[in-house]
Amino acid sequence: MHLSNETMNVGFVKKVEALSGTSVRRCFQCGKCSAGCPMSGFMEHPPNRVVRLLQLGQWERVLAGRSIWYCASCETCTTRCPNKVNLASIMDALRKLSWDADGPSKESYVQLANRLFIENIRTYGRQYELRLGAAFNMKSGQFLKDLMLGPKLLSRGKMKLFHSKNKNLPEIEAIFNRIEEMRKKGEAL
Amino acid sequence: MTSAKKHIRHYAYYPGCSLHASGREYDISTRALFKALRLGLQEVPDWFCCGATPAHNVDELLSHSLCAKNLTLADEVEGDLAVACAACFSRLKTTQHHLKRDDAKRKQVETAIDGPASLDKPVKHILEILARDFGLAKLEESVKKPLLGLKVASYYGCLLTRPPEVPDLDDCEDPSIMEDILRALGAEPVKWSHRMECCGANFTLSRPGVVLHLSNAILKSAQAAGADCIMVACPLCHGNLDIRQQNIESKNQTDYDTPIFYITQLAALAVGVAADKLGFESVIVDPRPMLKEKQLI
Numbered sequence: 001m002h003l004s005n006e007t008m009n010v011g012f013v014k015k016v017e018a019l020s021g022t023s024v025r026r027c028f029q030c031g032k033c034s035a036g037c038p039m040s041g042f043m044e045h046p047p048n049r050v051v052r053l054l055q056l057g058q059w060e061r062v063l064a065g066r067s068i069w070y071c072a073s074c075e076t077c078t079t080r081c082p083n084k085v086n087l088a089s090i091m092d093a094l095r096k097l098s099w100d101a102d103g104p105s106k107e108s109y110v111q112l113a114n115r116l117f118i119e120n121i122r123t124y125g126r127q128y129e130l131r132l133g134a135a136f137n138m139k140s141g142q143f144l145k146d147l148m149l150g151p152k153l154l155s156r157g158k159m160k161l162f163h164s165k166n167k168n169l170p171e172i173e174a175i176f177n178r179i180e181e182m183r184k185k186g187e188a189l
Numbered sequence: 190m191t192s193a194k195k196h197i198r199h200y201a202y203y204p205g206c207s208l209h210a211s212g213r214e215y216d217i218s219t220r221a222l223f224k225a226l227r228l229g230l231q232e233v234p235d236w237f238c239c240g241a242t243p244a245h246n247v248d249e250l251l252s253h254s255l256c257a258k259n260l261t262l263a264d265e266v267e268g269d270l271a272v273a274c275a276a277c278f279s280r281l282k283t284t285q286h287h288l289k290r291d292d293a294k295r296k297q298v299e300t301a302i303d304g305p306a307s308l309d310k311p312v313k314h315i316l317e318i319l320a321r322d323f324g325l326a327k328l329e330e331s332v333k334k335p336l337l338g339l340k341v342a343s344y345y346g347c348l349l350t351r352p353p354e355v356p357d358l359d360d361c362e363d364p365s366i367m368e369d370i371l372r373a374l375g376a377e378p379v380k381w382s383h384r385m386e387c388c389g390a391n392f393t394l395s396r397p398g399v400v401l402h403l404s405n406a407i408l409k410s411a412q413a414a415g416a417d418c419i420m421v422a423c424p425l426c427h428g429n430l431d432i433r434q435q436n437i438e439s440k441n442q443t444d445y446d447t448p449i450f451y452i453t454q455l456a457a458l459a460v461g462v463a464a465d466k467l468g469f470e471s472v473i474v475d476p477r478p479m480l481k482e483k484q485l486i
Contacts, residue, residue, distance in 0.1 A: 005429045018248070021291070038403055046447050072386040072399075073242050075351035079361050088352070099247040101301055113395035117243035121255070125237040127206035136394055146397070149432065156471045158211045158432075168235045171387040175254050188250055 009057035017055065019189055022086035027051045033077035033087050042066035047077050047087055050094070063098045069107035071095075096189075112138035112139055122176055125166025130159050198322065198375025199229035201266035201310070203259065203281070205274035205424070206238050211422030211432070214276070218453035219273050219315060221462045226323060226331060232269060233263045239280040242391050253294065254301040256270035256284035258283065261307045269311040271318055273453070275423035276390075278314045279348035279356060283426045285312065286355050314349065315453060316422055317358055328373045335375025338483055341455070342381050342416035343367035344407065346388060367420060370452065374459040378472030383407045388429040394452035397433070404429045405437045408445045416450040417479060419457055427451060431473050446484050 008189040013024050027048070034046035043065045045053060062068065068091055068117050098105055105111070116135050120127050130150075137145050153159035166172065182188040192338060200223070208216035223230040236259055260281060265269045272278040285308045288295040331428055332481040345364055346486035353361035362385070368378035388407060389400030405428065411419050421427050431449040438444055454467045477483050480486040 003305070021287075034386065039399070042399060070349075070396075071400075072387050072390050072392065073246065074347040074390070076347070076387070078352045079484050086352070092247075092249055095250070102374070109395040110392075113391070114243040114247055117241070117391075118248075118251070121238045121240065121244075125235075126209065127238055129206075129210045153211065154472070155195055155433070156269065157213055158471055161244065162211060166235055166237050170235055171258070172255075174303065175258060175301050179248075179254060182297065182300060187300070 007057050008055060009059060009169070010152060012057075012059045015097065015189075016059075016093045018089060019096060020086060020089035022089050024051060024054050024085070024090060024138055026083050027055070027081075027085050028083060032082065033085075036076045036080055038074060038076070039070050039072050042070045047071075047091075049085065049114060051085070051090065054090075056137075062094060063101065064105060066105060066107040068094045069105055069110040094102050109140055112136060122173060123165070124163060125172055126163075127167050128163040130161065195227065197227050197230035199268040200232045200271040200313075200318070201230070201263050201268050202232045203236055203239075203263060203270055203272050203277060204232065205277035206241075207274055207424035207428075212451075214471045215424055215427070215451045215453060216381065217272055217466070217468040218451055218457050218462075221466050222453045222457040222460070225457060225460045225462050226328075228318070228323065228384055229268065231266050231268075233259070233266055233270075239277045241276050241280065245280065250294075250297055250301065252280065253284045253288060253298045256281050257288065257298050257306040257308075258302045260284070260310065260312075261302065261304065263310055264307045269313050269318075269322075271313055271315060273315050273422070274425075275346060275348045276313070276425060278312065281312045282355050282357075284308075284389050299355075302468075309359070312354070314358060314422065314486055315347070315460075316370065319452075319456060321371055325369055326371045328456070328460075330461045332374055333461055334485070335373050336371075336459050336485060339376040339419045339485060340379050340415055341371050341376050341450075342379050342385060342411035342414060342419045342427060343371060344388075344411075344419050344423070344430070345385050346423055347385070347390070349422060350385070352484075353475070355376050367422070368376050369451065370456065374456060376455065376459075379411075379414045379415065379416045381410050383410035388426045390425055390429070393425075393433065395427055397436070400429045400433055401437050401440050404433060405441050405443075408434065408437060408447055409443070411447060412445055416447070417483070418450055418476065420450050420452055422452045446474060448472070448474050448479055450476060462479060 044140040388405040394397040
């Protein structure tokens with residue numbers, strides 16, 4: 001295969017590099033990231049292949065797949081890369097680009113969990129675990145998931161039925177709004 | 190008596206969301222331990238969620254902004270910032286690390302939080318407060334009931350040491366801070382293979398199958414090493430190994446019955462805090478029968 005700026009789709013690679021603050025192009029495919037990755041068995045493309053696909057301009061295959069959503073952010077890859085490629089940050093950048101494009105990936109459960117978790121911050125300030133679990137079950141259609149766990153956690157005080165909102169909720173909301181505003185104006189990625 | 194006389198050192202405290210909910214015994218035992226060691230602990234007023242993994246997973250700017258605002262709130266309380274949750278610790282330190290080195294990023298965050306980002310308060314995990322600030326020698330002197338005969342597998346997980354330049358807590362492949370503390374408490378740390386393998390973290394909500402697979406390997410390895418229990422310093426690791434343990438056993442047709450302790454529960458027990466003040470009634474795998482058998486309670 002002939003490698004050029006065009007076939008590499010260097011524009012996309014540069015966007016990933018800007019977001020992640022690391023070099024996609026520096027990877028020489030030693031595979032150490034995938035060897036230590038606890039999640040590679042769940043991915044269709046292990047971490048080193050995700051980077052290789054980016055280098056070859058095949059980013060659409062990466063965004064459409066499950067791999068980026070199955071990364072646990074354990075940072076083992078970043079810690080061990082001999083070329084100092086911050087792969088965990090590349091995964092963050094790819095998820096953001098996929099998220100902004102309204103999630104072309106088939107992996108919807110992880111995206112749903114992320115969305116509910118972030119919504120919880122905006123609505124309550126602190127995580128409301130009961131609501132997080134219940135909303136996930138409702139929206140993913142898994143009504144019976146972990147149903148037996150609820151009473152166990154409630155009876156041990158590990159889960160609360162009621163949850164108070166932070167007093168400074170308007171300040172938290174303002175952070176979300178200012179970020180949205182900056183993005184609208186093109187002042188932030 | 191003023192707090193300065195009563196306490197030998199004072200800390201601001203960021204418990205994080207889990208410590209007010211599923212990890213409540215971590216909060217209870219942290220407060221009990223600090224009180225016993227005469228360390229002051231004052232919760233940061235109006236702290237809120239650091240964003241944890243979901244925020245940085247899809248929105249780095251949001252993640253840094255949430256952490257920077259919390260760091261600003263922490264400035265209102267005297268002392269270094271004590272953090273118990275490994276994920277909160279990692280996120281707060283990541284924000285300090287990146288914003289100190291990237292002016293453009295810092296400016297964006299300052300626009301988002303509508304004020305200067307305050308990045309200089311030392312953020313410390315409970316482990317380093319015990320081993321370094323308080324000190325191992327003094328900890329050993331404070332022990333009233335040494336944990337003799339207790340074989341403990343110390344589990345670090347991911348975020349206490351990785352990536353190495355951020356937490357700056359211990360070696361990223363071969364740490365020893367947990368084992369050092371255990372020895373000071375009179376316990377016996379075991380050598381085992383899965384100290385730093387991932388437990389499956391927040392997949393417990395979205396893809397619990399991942400947790401059942403990864404945490405099974407951790408429990409299996411601790412059992413093979415002859416550990417009586419596992420010690421953790423993160424509420425998410427605790428949840429996956431304790432709350433999910435019965436799921437893991439039935440899926441893999443095994444029987445572990447391995448109690449999972451927070452570092453603060455074991456340390457508090459050793460320095461003489463009563464067992465009924467450490468939240469043992471909240472955990473799923475009840476550690477009390479094992480502790481009684483070892484004559485530790």
